[in-house]
Amino acid sequence: MVPRYARPEMTALWEPEAKYRIWFEIEAHATEKLGELGVVPKSAAKALWDWWATNPKIDVDAIDAIEAVTKHDVIAFLTWVAENVGEQARFMHQGMTSSDVLDTTLAVQLARASDLLLADLDALLAAIKRRAEEHKYTPTIGRSHGIHAEPVTFGLKLAQAYAEFDRCKTRLLAARAEIATCAISGAVGTFANIAPEVEAHVAEKLGLTIEPVSTQVIPRDRHAMYFATLAVIAGCIERVAVEVRHLQRTEVLEAEEYFSPGQKGSSAMPHKRNPILTENLTGQARMIRAYAMPALENVALWHERDISHSSVERFIGPDATVTLDFALARLTGVVDKLLIYPDRMKANMDRMGGLIHSQRVLLALTQNGVSREDAYRLVQRNAMKVWESDGRMMLLDLLKQDAEVTAALSDAELEDRFDLEYHFKHVDTIFARVFGNPR
Amino acid sequence: MVPRYARPEMTALWEPEAKYRIWFEIEAHATEKLGELGVVPKSAAKALWDWWATNPKIDVDAIDAIEAVTKHDVIAFLTWVAENVGEQARFMHQGMTSSDVLDTTLAVQLARASDLLLADLDALLAAIKRRAEEHKYTPTIGRSHGIHAEPVTFGLKLAQAYAEFDRCKTRLLAARAEIATCAISGAVGTFANIAPEVEAHVAEKLGLTIEPVSTQVIPRDRHAMYFATLAVIAGCIERVAVEVRHLQRTEVLEAEEYFSPGQKGSSAMPHKRNPILTENLTGQARMIRAYAMPALENVALWHERDISHSSVERFIGPDATVTLDFALARLTGVVDKLLIYPDRMKANMDRMGGLIHSQRVLLALTQNGVSREDAYRLVQRNAMKVWESDGRMMLLDLLKQDAEVTAALSDAELEDRFDLEYHFKHVDTIFARVFGNPR
């Protein structure tokens, strides 16, 4: 986790205090159910909740000091609670094992992190949608292989981004469901010393589902799927980031990241306006992707459990969620304030001498009886001249002068094929597919 | 793809002939709809399907020879079809672009691959379930950190594996839905030269959904999610493989891969019976995991499309699906024929002098009024003696001789805590959660 790429709400989730608060809730809810079941006195849970109602400060240093002796984090915490609550606290954790607390806590943290990320996605989707509608019919050249192909609209580019992040939301909801499970099943997961009812009670109170079969730990295929999903979202962020970086290139300059007044692009070159936010996002996407690999390696724990996953999760739990939260918010800002230059888009499109309409001519030729091979040859020989003139010759002019072409297509028929609006007749169809039917 | 780790049905999906068959179907279905829409003569599709009905051989070499000249695979294929079908073939591919064919074909291939993998998962789940029920109550020691913890049953181990692969099936169904989309949207995806109805028709005929917004290509976040999902499944395979490898270790030997009569374990050491299938699976899992990385990097294509994803998919399309198919089938065989040794499980469990019952004694002490800290200390001091005797001392004996213990627990109470069945009272609950209620 790099502080400059972290936002407070997500970061707070991973701080010791937040963790201990969840630990307490798990232990207290469990004690409550154990009381109902007659395993421990009902007074135990009452004592715990009464103390909790006083809104006690979590003394992280005191807990750390106990852990330095016991070398066991949960025992240290329980000892500290007992010091505060007194006698009744000895009924806590009855029949439970540390992993019941730790794994269920991770589930709560990841579920809450997911909720923040889902809100981030909503904000991003809203920003993309607003700009997409704004530029629904702004013509711009579509590019394949970095080469001008045929016209699209800037709104279509954004609709594509919207569809990706909309899928990401669906994926994240599924990933959230994967990890939002509660395991209170005791040592090696047999419920030998704790009734399954306790698990059901804690799960309900914390908004989790029960883990059907835990083996002291919640199985790590769930977490692997979760972090793999974050990696896919990161890939989608990178796609938009790379798009902006391309559009801001000096020769293209169809869009730019917002450049605030006092900002300096370069210590040496005062004219520079660089797409640094999206370059930065590109790097962050690489990191979030990388965090999926150790999560995948974590799945194959030894027997009922080993603890190799734990050090990995101390890194990637906060690092992946905090960085993704930051990246989504940063991308939302980039989209929201993106400087978009329709004039430049038009100018870029025009500099190809009409080559972008070549396919329509090809189709018109075949429709008028020319074989596909011949039509391809006729269009290509004129297109290549335009290409080599660097846009100074116009394809329409050349075609009108090509006898083999004019044998099949009149001037009027040719001119008709150079109409820009022709390309946008299904923009509405696509927008309806992506955003739902227009209001 | 390594031939020895490949099965014929999955491999066939990725051979040129299979690909060309799908290409033809896409082109012919599209031509059919174009005929209905009046864009091309209805006779065109008829000519194509009539020829197809003759069950023509796909002449891969001939197509390759054409591609060597045109340097374009789809044009080469169309040319070859035209050579066979004649005049009417020139109406094929009207308004389409190569990616319409290529990406929709990949969708069909990955969907079919998914179906094979789903069948593999079903077979694996059936094998696991059969062995789980067989050993539902076979006692074995649960291990955390590789160290004996408390008793479980061998059936519970398998129930855990079942639950993982059951989740994998859900994930794979979702991943299949992600990639089973059809894009017939023409250059840069605007439908400028082909009506959306064609896409809808082809999609329906091929069992795909339509791609809401394509940009000449189907967006690669879908494929990233797909290969990431295969990576998670690989992780689950590795977990079972590692479990078998551990169980087959000389000192443990609670289970063994089936060892066939003429088999030789080692050229030098004739007594060796090695878990080579599961070691092999461990390596294959590493490969399948690795294939997710380039799929994730493929997402950020430039603008409407670049073709960097293509070389990656020529590798991972077949390599990941073929290897996973093989691995699932191999694992099914391993589970199906696994030699399981309940006597050895019992013997291993017994060699710890009863230490595995220590927690129950701890709980009994606290329930009879000893503080948690004191109870822990009392149990640990006796447990450590047993531990250091290497299982020659019995924990029950030592506890009966410890005055501080006997002050709180009678001999009968102590003996009661050493009952194995105690641990299995919720096996049925867990089985019902995992496999549904018993028949």
Add this chain to the structure above:
Amino acid sequence: MVPRYARPEMTALWEPEAKYRIWFEIEAHATEKLGELGVVPKSAAKALWDWWATNPKIDVDAIDAIEAVTKHDVIAFLTWVAENVGEQARFMHQGMTSSDVLDTTLAVQLARASDLLLADLDALLAAIKRRAEEHKYTPTIGRSHGIHAEPVTFGLKLAQAYAEFDRCKTRLLAARAEIATCAISGAVGTFANIAPEVEAHVAEKLGLTIEPVSTQVIPRDRHAMYFATLAVIAGCIERVAVEVRHLQRTEVLEAEEYFSPGQKGSSAMPHKRNPILTENLTGQARMIRAYAMPALENVALWHERDISHSSVERFIGPDATVTLDFALARLTGVVDKLLIYPDRMKANMDRMGGLIHSQRVLLALTQNGVSREDAYRLVQRNAMKVWESDGRMMLLDLLKQDAEVTAALSDAELEDRFDLEYHFKHVDTIFARVFGNPR
């Protein structure tokens, strides 16, 4: 391994026949030394070499048929050799274990693969050098963040690429030394049944060093380092590939992949000339990078050895080396035939209204006594006007009209700062560093 991305010489290295030939050589050399040491009759090696001198065909199918029964590849091979050589063959493999043969064979294969890759690098370096010298002083704009910065020469771009691949050569030589070791140490590597002299003899004959301590297998940290090194080389390939892709963009078009006469860029758009080779290389680089991950996971074998590395190496041994060989050769072709457009480079550079000289003005101002902060402000306010005019205003003109600027710099002093040659005065220095002193 994808056949279309494979060249015959590298591919042949990984075919069964090549492998069996190395196996025979290892066994025969070992038998020879065993004969010298008096462990087996000297006649045994003679019989082997006499048969080998007849240049026998390696009957891969026959060996496979034996393996189908024994389920052990080395035993199958030894059996086949014995069938051909007769009685004396029983002295082969005395005291050896399969891994002695397999691991030493992999060392030979990877060493030979390295030699091909080193030759590839030499060819690539030669091509880069030739083009670099050709364009040593061809002016082009240097870009940071995709934005015009200050002038460089096209030769400098290539010099940078040369330096990277020159480092790759050094790295590959080190990686080759890592894996070119011979282990003939018997079961678990103790030399209990085979004298270390045999290992030394085989190593010398095969051009390998001895493995100081093997544990039946050669340790896999060596291979991890090897495949990690290939991954770094792939990264360098990707850098050049991405550079060409950028330069070929429609709006930039400063260079292009060679476009051969009959080639078709797009089935739909006949004017397209796409950087498909370098896009293809970008994808291949992703694959080669991915292969490093399972190699890194292979290091932690269990105890003296497990065989999980083996299935991984059946994939990445050929896949990484064959693909890298192909990629290096493809890149060499791209560089060798790259169409370079100096006029377009000049035109692109000029369209910024002289902004690229802004830093020199900044320096001149500070040198004439203006504070850095003021100088930055003065240059930036004029630069921003040029920027916003889209290159229609000229920075030099604006500066001459800015009283605060002219208070510090005369017109002549300003003009002097707009000299292109100024930027190239150290090109020779850099070339000497990279290519050695000029001839």
Add this chain to the structure above:
Amino acid sequence: MVPRYARPEMTALWEPEAKYRIWFEIEAHATEKLGELGVVPKSAAKALWDWWATNPKIDVDAIDAIEAVTKHDVIAFLTWVAENVGEQARFMHQGMTSSDVLDTTLAVQLARASDLLLADLDALLAAIKRRAEEHKYTPTIGRSHGIHAEPVTFGLKLAQAYAEFDRCKTRLLAARAEIATCAISGAVGTFANIAPEVEAHVAEKLGLTIEPVSTQVIPRDRHAMYFATLAVIAGCIERVAVEVRHLQRTEVLEAEEYFSPGQKGSSAMPHKRNPILTENLTGQARMIRAYAMPALENVALWHERDISHSSVERFIGPDATVTLDFALARLTGVVDKLLIYPDRMKANMDRMGGLIHSQRVLLALTQNGVSREDAYRLVQRNAMKVWESDGRMMLLDLLKQDAEVTAALSDAELEDRFDLEYHFKHVDTIFARVFGNPR
């Protein structure tokens, strides 16, 4: 970076203050040389060093506050220095660009990190060597595939680990040389505004080599190689960690991590002594490996530079070095204090009924004229009986009763093949190879 997996000296390297100190040194050394060259007054460097000699506090907050306005870190720092040093400070950074400072600083940080890691490796090597010599002849069973194979010594296991880390040291030295380069070449790396002599001067003062060709940035193939090397070292750590985890398994228990008095292994099971340090190291190794991937993706910067590498390096620069430093130190502690149980090693070896000697019998049979196939069959049929008796039958006894065996080998000859010392005759040879000739 996870605080609990971080040691202060390495962590300090990455703190803002350390970074700013290096920034100052680079700027001051450069100003010094610029003074010598007559580009700026000699008084400028003097003013800088005079102020530095007062040991000024680096006011990180003040610099941050300036950056919040300028949005440029180097300009913020220069402004802060100017506020402290006064007038003369305006000559700083003359002709330089931010990357000159940032990249050279990263070189210094990584070089210093490498020095700490090299010291860590030395400490680890010393610990391994000490324990290896202590157990040079401690017999233990060698295991392949987790199955007993033939005897080795515990010293040999450690010699193997020593050889791996010795190679790691060589690799790290090479990786350090890769990244320890200085670039002071100005915008886009042409030295247009700064003489190469400045670079040479700064390089010498900071103990770096000059970067032959930089393009504003130091090329990232160097850093990719660096982090890939750390990943390989992590793999070697994991190998030892996994070995200890195996040895500590309940059924094996040939070695244990040191278990300190007040330590509690489990909150639920007081008898547990778990290999938590090495499990923890296993997870850390996964992380350090993962950090190599984004470093490899960083290589392909756009044109002369983009800044996508920067956010990646803010993570992996500290995270990979700090975690590796911690992991090496933790592993050194594990090795240093490892509890080693020779008696248990002996007991484990003996429980196989002498099967581990089977190969020697096989060889003896072939040497006395039995064909290899027959010999294998004879040994295997007796070995299998022992195997199935779970070590209750003794191989030697069975062989003496097998008429086909005794036809070839006398009882005395058979007994001779069951001598343990036979396996250790080359331990000294191997130790000499690994540790150099014995003192």
